[in-house]
Amino acid sequence: MxxxxxxxxxxxxxxxxxxxxxxxxxxxxxxxxxxxxxxxxxxxxxxxxxxxxxxxxxxxxxxxxxxxxxxxxxxxxxxxxxxxxxxxxxxxxxxxxxxxxxxxxxxxxxxxxxxxxxxxxxxxxxxxxxxxxxxxxxxxxxxxxxxxxxxxxxxxxxxxxxxxxxxxxxxxxTRLTPSEVLEVVPLFHPIWADADPADIAFADSRAAHGNFRNWARLTAHVRIGLARTGRPRVDTEVLRWAFSRLGTAA
Missing domain, CATH: 3.40.50.300 (P-loop containing nucleotide triphosphate hydrolases)
Structure with missing residues (x-):
């Protein structure tokens, strides 16, 4: 799609x-x-x-x-x-x-x-x-x-x-439950495919809150962060940077 x-x-x-x-x-x-x-x-x-x-x-x-x-x-x-x-x-x-x-x-x-x-x-x-x-x-x-x-x-x-x-x-x-988030987010976008489930849960609890539109916005910022830093996969530092752009306290 x-x-x-x-x-x-x-x-x-x-x-x-x-x-x-x-x-x-x-x-x-x-x-x-x-x-x-x-x-x-x-x-x-x-x-x-x-x-x-x-x-x-x-x-x-x-x-x-x-x-x-x-x-x-x-x-x-x-x-x-x-x-x-x-x-x-x-x-x-x-x-x-x-x-x-x-x-x-x-x-x-x-x-x-x-x-x-x-x-x-x-x-x-x-x-x-x-x-x-x-x-x-x-x-x-x-x-x-x-x-x-x-x-x-x-x-x-x-x-x-x-x-x-x-x-x-x-x-x-309704919102995705925490267990649904861990099931579907790795399928949603390649940057989450090999992410640590703990990082996905952290991102959901701090920024996405089971909301697909929030996940789309967060994913767009994380993509930018990974491209600018050259990091191969999502980590808490990149997530905290993305949170700051979304106005979300890390």
């Missing part, structure tokens, strides 16, 4: 590691898409949710039409309509009247099976969630929806009983 898979940092030679959470996500997403259902993947920032979803969706049956929408603020139903119009690549100008807009979107979603990934779903409010439910509930649409969001996503969704009662699968992403 390319380094671009890991968000916010360019990390050559990084690999996607098949964690237990990713295996569960693969199974859950596959079942959700097959059922044309809705699911929610939620958890803290940097725990690997988006990475897992992107990896699993690439493994779906060839021809599965996957579209993504992302919201950074609390959108209205009108904003959701426009985002879907763009995501579906519909021609012409968006309709001005809500009723016409709704008919257009439902017609497009009825053309063939589609999977919609709604990222940063914790930003959605009741109006926006209700609009997704409205589209999914239409008997003509053949729509699977994967909501992906932070810790608040589960809470927000649960406040919408009409939608939450229709969620097929809930999956909560």
């Amino acid at each position: 390319t380094a671009a898979t890991y968000q916010y940092v360019d990390l050559p030679d990084a690999s996607v590691v098949t964690t237990r959470a990713l295996l569960r996500a693969r199974e859950n997403i596959t079942d959700t898409v097959a059922a044309r259902a809705m699911m929610c993947i939620h958890g803290g920032a940097g725990f690997g949710k988006t990475l897992a979803v992107n990896t699993c969706l690439r493994e779906l049956e060839p021809g599965e039409d996957v579209r993504r929408v992302t919201f950074r603020a609390r959108p209205t139903a009108r904003a959701v309509r426009y985002e879907l119009f763009a995501a579906l690549g519909l021609p012409g100008a968006p309709p001005r009247r809500p009723s016409e807009f709704d008919r257009l979107l439902k017609a497009a979603l009825a053309e063939k099976p589609r999977t919609l990934v709604v990222d940063e779903a914790q930003w959605l409010n009741g109006e926006a969630f209700e609009y997704f439910r409205y589209l999914w509930d239409d008997p003509a649409t053949r729509l699977a929806i994967v909501f992906v969001g932070g810790e608040g996503c589960h809470t927000v969704l649960r406040r919408e009983p009409m939608l939450s009662s229709r969620i097929f699968i809930w999956q909560h992403f």
